[in-house]
Amino acid sequence: MDGDALFQFLLRLGDNNLILGHRVSEWCGHAPVLEEDIAMANVALDLIGQTQLWLALAAEVEGKGRDADKLAYLRDAGDFHNVLLVERPNGDFGHTLMRQFLYDAWHLPALNALQTSSDSRIGEIAEKAAKEVAYHLERSTDMVVRLGDGTEESHRRMQAALDDLWPYSGEAFIADAVDEAAAAAGVAPLPETLKPAWDEHVAATLAEATLDKPEQDFMHKGGKRGVHSEHLGYILAEMQFLQRAYPGARW
Amino acid sequence: MNEWPLWEVFIRGQHGMSHRHVGSLHAPDAEMAVNAARDVYTRRNEGVSIWVVRAADITASAPGKKGPLFEPSNAKVYRHPTFFDIPDDVGAM
Numbered sequence: 001m002d003g004d005a006l007f008q009f010l011l012r013l014g015d016n017n018l019i020l021g022h023r024v025s026e027w028c029g030h031a032p033v034l035e036e037d038i039a040m041a042n043v044a045l046d047l048i049g050q051t052q053l054w055l056a057l058a059a060e061v062e063g064k065g066r067d068a069d070k071l072a073y074l075r076d077a078g079d080f081h082n083v084l085l086v087e088r089p090n091g092d093f094g095h096t097l098m099r100q101f102l103y104d105a106w107h108l109p110a111l112n113a114l115q116t117s118s119d120s121r122i123g124e125i126a127e128k129a130a131k132e133v134a135y136h137l138e139r140s141t142d143m144v145v146r147l148g149d150g151t152e153e154s155h156r157r158m159q160a161a162l163d164d165l166w167p168y169s170g171e172a173f174i175a176d177a178v179d180e181a182a183a184a185a186g187v188a189p190l191p192e193t194l195k196p197a198w199d200e201h202v203a204a205t206l207a208e209a210t211l212d213k214p215e216q217d218f219m220h221k222g223g224k225r226g227v228h229s230e231h232l233g234y235i236l237a238e239m240q241f242l243q244r245a246y247p248g249a250r251w
Numbered sequence: 252m253n254e255w256p257l258w259e260v261f262i263r264g265q266h267g268m269s270h271r272h273v274g275s276l277h278a279p280d281a282e283m284a285v286n287a288a289r290d291v292y293t294r295r296n297e298g299v300s301i302w303v304v305r306a307a308d309i310t311a312s313a314p315g316k317k318g319p320l321f322e323p324s325n326a327k328v329y330r331h332p333t334f335f336d337i338p339d340d341v342g343a344m
Contacts, residue, residue, distance in 0.1 A: 033255075034291075035278060035290065035291055036287075038287075038290050038291050038294075039287065042290050139286055142282060146279060
């Protein structure tokens with residue numbers, strides 16, 4: 001597989017986790033109950049830990065002397081390759097959980113498939129990450145069911161979150177040249193091959209949660225090739241502030 | 252929001268043989284209580300097994316009965332097996 005394409009493929013994996021991890025970390029100290037606050041912080045830390053592995057490998061593949069920190073803190077929005085879903089604003093607690101659920105339902109099958117990657121470095125990271133993400137999916141699935149099939153108020157909020165986020169749920173399954181190159185090299189499966197598992201899990205969960213799956217087929221895309229919503233700029237402004245204002249500052 | 256019920260959490264550690272009480276938390280049901288216990292009490296690899304029990308389901312001895320319940324055994328030192336030599340290969344008792 002061409003080095004540039006592999007680099008970009010790895011940036012996608014890292015950036016999805018980095019941006020979602022940052023979004024979830026915004027809840028730290030603000031979740032509705034202590035138990036959820038700690039759980040959210042754990043998920044955010046898992047995602048950021050996985051980011052370090054993916055971006056370190058990306059930097060190694062790029063071979064230009066950058067490391068994971070430089071990739072995280074010194075790229076501008078146009079060079080980020082995360083899907084648009086993960087940069088969506090948190091909204092209320094239910095909205096954050098719905099976004100997590102839609103992502104986790106893709107993330108776990110994706111990591112499971114990557115464990116048999118022709119690139120053993122990718123397989124090793126995927127194997128480690130899959131254990132964490134299996135728990136993320138279990139947790140977000142449980143919460144979607146309980147809040148969807150909860151009170152009138154929680155049901156209304158979860159349905160609104162689902163309707164709002166649905167058009168962002170399909171980008172990860174739309175292949176482009178990078179995905180096709182990765183599939184041809186046996187590095188990763190074609191994105192659409194992950195769709196049946198996602199469809200099945202999401203449909204079963206929404207049915208149990210008494211939520212209506214939106215009919216709409218239109219899906220936003222662009223994040224994977226660096227075309228983002230305005231939200232990413234604000235995320236980076238906060239996340240990268242320290243390294244931008246005090247270049248090279250160390251803990 | 253209605254207050255979620257209180258759950259008592261018991262964790263069996265890496266090398267421990269029994270579950271130990273580690274604390275409590277609030278959760279809407281048992282399954283969520285196990286998940287929350289995992290997040291709140293096993294972040295540093297403390298456990299290999301989790302039990303949760305509704306605090307309301309625990310029957311406790313009354314503090315006021317401490318005297319009649321426990322003091323009589325104070326005077327019965329012969330109940331401690333300290334008068335026997337335990338062979339080394341018996342292991343932990």
